[in-house]
Amino acid sequence: MESHLTIDEVAKRTGLTAYTLRYYERIGLIAPISRAPGGQRRYAVSDMAWIEFLLRLRTTNMPIGKMQTFAKLRGAGDSTxxxxxxxxxxxxxxxxxxxxxxxxxxxxxxxxxxxxxxxxxxxxxxxxxxxxxADEHRKPLRTRTGQTAGDRR
Amino acid sequence: MESHLTIDEVAKRTGLTAYTLRYYERIGLIAPISRAPGGQRRYAVSDMAWIEFLLRLRTTNMPIGKMQTFAKLRGAGDSTxxxxxxxxxxxxxxxxxxxxxxxxxxxxxxxxxxxxxxxxxxxxxxxxxxxxxADEHRKPLRTRTGQTAGDRR
DNA sequence: GCTTGACTTAGAGCGCACTCTAACTTCTAG
DNA sequence: CTAGAAGTTAGAGTGCGCTCTAAGTCAAGC
Structure with missing residues (x-):
């Protein structure tokens, strides 16, 4: 366990870009990811599961604002x-x-x-x-009442 | 027929705003609508059918660029x-x-x-x-490897 | 005639969800 | 040790699909 993936590996696995992964973390969709000694992100398996869940919310068109609300509730513990x-x-x-x-x-x-x-x-x-x-103007349809669209102003 | 609807009536019937109807016309999604003597738009029944079709494309997430392509083909006649x-x-x-x-x-x-x-x-x-x-961090999960995110630059 | 409201245009502005830049640091292979 | 790839940040920029503003014209009721 704790397979410590780099951001590029996570990007590859999820289809998100590294940019987007950082962005999601920045706006609080993803909790701060643990870091290697040099400061680089190392994603855990549990992080992946959460990201996949976020992707399901995204696939179903939940706006980011609501995802943020949800993520915040999740961070607040079981009582939510x-x-x-x-x-x-x-x-x-x-x-x-x-x-x-x-x-x-x-x-x-x-x-x-x-x-x-x-x-x-x-x-x-x-x-x-x-x-x-319906909207196909076949033969008799579309009588276009004269007026030739006199679009002068 | 030719029920000559005003832009507000069409807005009400389609759920689009008058802004959006003008916008769609401006960008070529809707062909120039015929005008009343004073220059105001008067939508025909056939216009409504086309707008409803556009709404189906929108509902199914077709980007506006493709709708424009489609509208242009339609305007070019049966050969398309x-x-x-x-x-x-x-x-x-x-x-x-x-x-x-x-x-x-x-x-x-x-x-x-x-x-x-x-x-x-x-x-x-x-x-x-x-x-x-899956992504619920129940009991033993989430060991959060120390490091306290030393985010200094 | 006058007011109120609906309409017109060109063009500016907005919210969303990224996406990228610049400047810099760190990791990895040779 | 060094080159190059991969990572980091703050913050700017982009594309989409509207949405609105400003300034003006037109329509309908009193």
Missing amino acids: VPDRRQMLEEHLTEVLSEIEAMRRSADALQAKIEYYRSFEQSLASGSHSDEGH | VPDRRQMLEEHLTEVLSEIEAMRRSADALQAKIEYYRSFEQSLASGSHSDEGH
């Missing part, structure tokens, strides 16, 4: 576990609805891709369907 | 449909893996919440399990 749990519960709720929103949008994108495919098909085969897709 | 389809396909692939990453992280957060719950339970019942959770 209920607060931490509540923070995570609230965050998780948001995350799940973000995922759902993305899923819905992804479905719409998929539908549009399929519309494009069928459009390419009809072009290739010479047929034409008149079938439009 | 294959390019647009390809853009969307590539984007969709990224989106699906982002969703998957979020889902995995959400699962880990859920597990942590449950760990916190059981921790609170054992505190309440006076028992204690010694069972740790």
Whole structure:
């Protein structure tokens, strides 16, 4: 245990840059890392686990400000576990609805891709369907009421 | 049809601000909107559909630069449909893996919440399990090798 | 006509999350 | 011992996506 990783090794393992690791420490997301005699950082296994947890918060779009709050609670000891749990519960709720929103949008994108495919098909085969897709200004749509956008000021 | 909405009405309907709607038009995400005689914007139904599509791209984290590329292709007509389809396909692939990453992280957060719950339970019942959770520095962990971070320069 | 509020523009400013620079120290290989 | 790589700090700079300001015009009600 205590595998004393250098900052570059941690960067490689986590995908963060050394800059970012120092930045996170500076702003209190990561507690002060222990140092080698020369002053260089030596990351412990437990530091890695925490960083990986931070990455999960980041992946789920928690803003840094909230992560700081969470990190501070963690630093304050076991008595803050209920607060931490509540923070995570609230965050998780948001995350799940973000995922759902993305899923819905992804479905719409998929539908549009399929519309494009069928459009390419009809072009290739010479047929034409008149079938439009929401924001695609097919034939009759887009009457553009004159006005030619007289953008003079 | 042609329901000629004002910018504030569109803002209300889309959740964007009027600032953002003008900004999107300025940077070419939205084609020049037609104007009322006095120079004020009047949004058509077809504009709304396009804006809603843009919002789906935004929801799925497409950067504005790519949206601009897409908008430009769209403005260039039907011949760009294959390019647009390809853009969307590539984007969709990224989106699906982002969703998957979020889902995995959400699962880990859920597990942590449950760990916190059981921790609170054992505190309440006076028992204690010694069972740790990844980044939680339970009992023996965190030996913090002296050095007291001699941060002098 | 007058006021109030909604609209217009060009351009400046902001918050976030890094990312890098400069100047310096320390570690490692030869 | 020395060169070069890797580390250190404080603080400046960057890119993104808005967001707002200032100064002015236009629309609607009294």
